[in-house]
Amino acid sequence: MTTLTKLQPAPVIDETTRLLTEHYVFPETAEQLADLLHRRLAEGAYDVDDAEELARLVTADLQSVNGDRHLRLRHHADPVPPKQGAANLAAIRRDFDTSLGGAPRVELLDGGVAVVELAPMLFPLEWAAEPLSAALTLASHAQALIVDLRANRGGDPDTVAFVCSYLLDERTHLNTMYWRADERTEQSWSLPHVPGTRFGGTKPLYVLTSDSTFSAAEELAYDLQQLGRAVVVGERSRGGAHPCEGWTVHPHLEATVPIGRAVNPASGTNWEGTGVQPDVPCAAADSLSRAHALALARLEG
Template sequence: MTTPTKLQPAPVIDETVRLLTERYVFPEAAEQIAALLQRRLAEGAYDVEDAEELSRLVTADLQSVNGDRHLRLKHHAEPVPPKEGAATLEAMRRDFDTSLGGAPRVELLDGGVAVVELAPMLFPLEWAAEPLSAALTLVSRAEALIVDLRGNRGGDPDTVAFVCGYLLDERTHLNSMYWRGGERAEQSWSPPYVPGARFGGQKPLYVLTGDSTFSAAEELAYDLQQLGRAVVVGESTRGGAHPCQGWTVHPHLEATVPFGRAVNPVSGTNWEGVGVQPDVPCAAAESLGRAHTLALAQLAGRP
């Protein structure tokens, strides 16, 4: 019987500190967080035997300085490959294959109101374009649409733009990304063309959110809200606006470090730390019924 190798926290912390100082979009905060991790290591705060426990302790410290929820030391039960981003990609692929490509539910409610659930992620566009196009084309004939993001934990900004293409009438500036060390922004626009039929930019649109809605899912809700295109119904979201990448720092641990920040062209800011605030606040469990009622009332009032 092989004795398990004792967890060595120092190499994990050293590599996490290196990634922070080299990659994090906010260099000054990176220095503060790195100093905190090194101090906590020296104090013995990370002298634990379990990688999952170490991930919990380090994540709490990573997020303690500026509350960035994308700064994490993620634990993976199965060993993860050392390639950059590979751990996250493998987990995404498993979720993609078991969620009909990220559109697990399409339903027509009374009154011609359709629901499309996008969960558990907005997967990379090269995977998700076909299933999302099929789902969004199917609901394009509805009189009103409810997009359910309550169980969506984030994903690909390119996929956000792709989905917006079905919900708008023309190419639209959605967001701008500023990378570490760069003064010029990389703009995100909805596509001028989408495969299939658009729901379009005129019919009633509602977006459901909850306290699990995060990252790219928040961007989708926020972009549509700021454009005045959708009514957001439900709970405030988690508040993560910084795109990040993951690096394996231990066979079961992945450090995720944000390398950019989002700026909305309408608001001039983003949802970091505060979340997307619903236009119609209510419990997430009640938001579908609430949005359906609002959609029926809006349809009844139309000429």
């Protein structure tokens, strides 16, 4: 059990609130949260001996004002590297190495319908371009495609654009990010060229979601849905549209703070708090068979 023997809760709260006020994409909410955390600290709410328990308590308070699920105090069993973002990067590298680069399943179902599962993350593009290109190229000659995001918890917006590029015919505006740091906007577009072969923008495409689908995986589903390119099948996703950064605030604790927000060019908004609403709602466990049946019916029609 990890203890706070060398670092009491107060310095953790002080550093977390400093990061909030300096970086959180919603400055007014950041001030509210900083006041809340300091009040809770003064009340003794964080007087615990266990870093994991402190992380749970602080995360609940951080998410209590506007429900931002990217806003967290994360516990790490192993000591957290001090460099910004290093803790998260080390963890996702382990996941990358044990998931075939984030494309653990490519399968051809009856009727020429392919399934490509992207999980557990959309990894950084410098890692993931090769395995994703291989998986999507392999599926490119299928008559219809099902992209399974049910177990995908997020990742890199550049990787979202990379995957979308295989599923569209032309360079397309996918999303716009607003960044608090310099109050600028940055557009995300699909690529004019891809390694390998595109599935293209006309054949039937289905995207599977669950209530665990999160963050960049939600963006992938949402972008394709808003473009009218894909039919989303399954459950409403978790609802996190804010890219975040992580900072070490204790040897076993990392504060993750959203530093931007997404604005979809078609809807003018995003999926924050609401999740991606499926076009065909059903239990996540049933969504693959449901999408397969829909694809077969469309191909036969």
